[in-house]
Amino acid sequence: MNDMRLIDRKTTMNEIKIAAEGVDVFYGESHALKDVSVDIEERTVTAFIGPSGCGKSTFLRCLNRMNDTIPTARVTGRITLDGEDIYAPSVDPVQLRAKVGMVFQKPNPFPKSIYDNVAYGPRIHGLSRNKAELDEIVENSLRRAALWDEAKDRLAEPGTGLSGGQQQRLCIARAVATAPEVLLMDEPCSALDPIATAQVEELIDELRQNFSVVIVTHSMQQAARVSQKTAFFHLGHLVEYDDTDTIFQNPRDTRTESYITGRIG
Numbered sequence: 001m002n003d004m005r006l007i008d009r010k011t012t013m014n015e016i017k018i019a020a021e022g023v024d025v026f027y028g029e030s031h032a033l034k035d036v037s038v039d040i041e042e043r044t045v046t047a048f049i050g051p052s053g054c055g056k057s058t059f060l061r062c063l064n065r066m067n068d069t070i071p072t073a074r075v076t077g078r079i080t081l082d083g084e085d086i087y088a089p090s091v092d093p094v095q096l097r098a099k100v101g102m103v104f105q106k107p108n109p110f111p112k113s114i115y116d117n118v119a120y121g122p123r124i125h126g127l128s129r130n131k132a133e134l135d136e137i138v139e140n141s142l143r144r145a146a147l148w149d150e151a152k153d154r155l156a157e158p159g160t161g162l163s164g165g166q167q168q169r170l171c172i173a174r175a176v177a178t179a180p181e182v183l184l185m186d187e188p189c190s191a192l193d194p195i196a197t198a199q200v201e202e203l204i205d206e207l208r209q210n211f212s213v214v215i216v217t218h219s220m221q222q223a224a225r226v227s228q229k230t231a232f233f234h235l236g237h238l239v240e241y242d243d244t245d246t247i248f249q250n251p252r253d254t255r256t257e258s259y260i261t262g263r264i265g
């Protein structure tokens with residue numbers, strides 16, 4: 001019931017980027033995520049939806065080992081990126097997070113300049129050979145995050161001096177600057193106004209040309225607008241995973257139907 005691997009369902013169109021098999025997460029004694037198996041496709045936006053506390057963020061954090069930073073969290077099961085086990089002892093979580101970047105609900109710029117916020121990742125991962133190349137990465141990342149026009153004349157000013165919506169776009173620029181292969185976004189628009197939300201949604205659509213994007217959202221309209229695949233979680237279980245159109249128009253499980261029609265949540 002919990003096994004949502006596309007391989008079994010033969011509907012896959014893109015290559016599988018991340019495969020999760022039998023993933024459980026415990027916080028101390030509390031069993032937050034139960035036997036989740038799912039294939040996340042390349043060049044696809046996948047939305048995670050479901051009522052508060054159902055485990056969306058917990059599962060998202062498994063995909064780049066952010067749960068490692070929570071002392072009580074324990075993850076079991078297997079998650080692979082391009083077929084490689086991301087929990088293998090040989091994997092450096094810092095390197096993994098450059099490939100599988102993350103944008104959080106609350107904008108969290110570093111207490112550094114706008115420029116240095118974006119340049120930080122490329123610097124620590126040695127992605128540029130000189131200042132001109134680094135300048136180019138910073139400009140391109142800020143352009144992709146639709147922040148360049150507002151930021152180009154104040155690159156030396158602190159990132160924390162930007163508005164909330166601008167700070168979130170700065171965090172997106174910081175995440176894309178390391179050229180991740182997967183971008184995980186945990187309710188990235190919850191602090192944004194409708195204009196900034198539309199800009200971020202456009203960016204998500206653009207990122208899909210090259211990356212996998214996984215987005216946790218409470219907005220079903222947003223899931224329907226930006227994603228091609230949707231996973232519905234309920235009480236720690238992955239209940240249903242399918243094409244977004246199918247989830248919203250013809251769900252198989254009554255729990256999914258109840259949620260999207262507003263009966264549970």
Ligand SMILES: Nc1ncnc2c1ncn2[C@@H]1O[C@H](COP(=O)(O)OP(=O)(O)OP(=O)(O)O)[C@@H](O)[C@H]1O
Nearest residue numbers: 027032050051052053054055056057058059070072
């Ligand atoms: N750091 C933590 N320590 C202990 N329990 C946690 C922690 N983070 C999450 N949980 C618990 O795990 C369960 C799943 O939480 P999670 O944040 O993944 O849900 P969610 O679906 O993302 O919720 P929301 O939509 O409200 O953000 C909840 O019962 C929550 O209380």
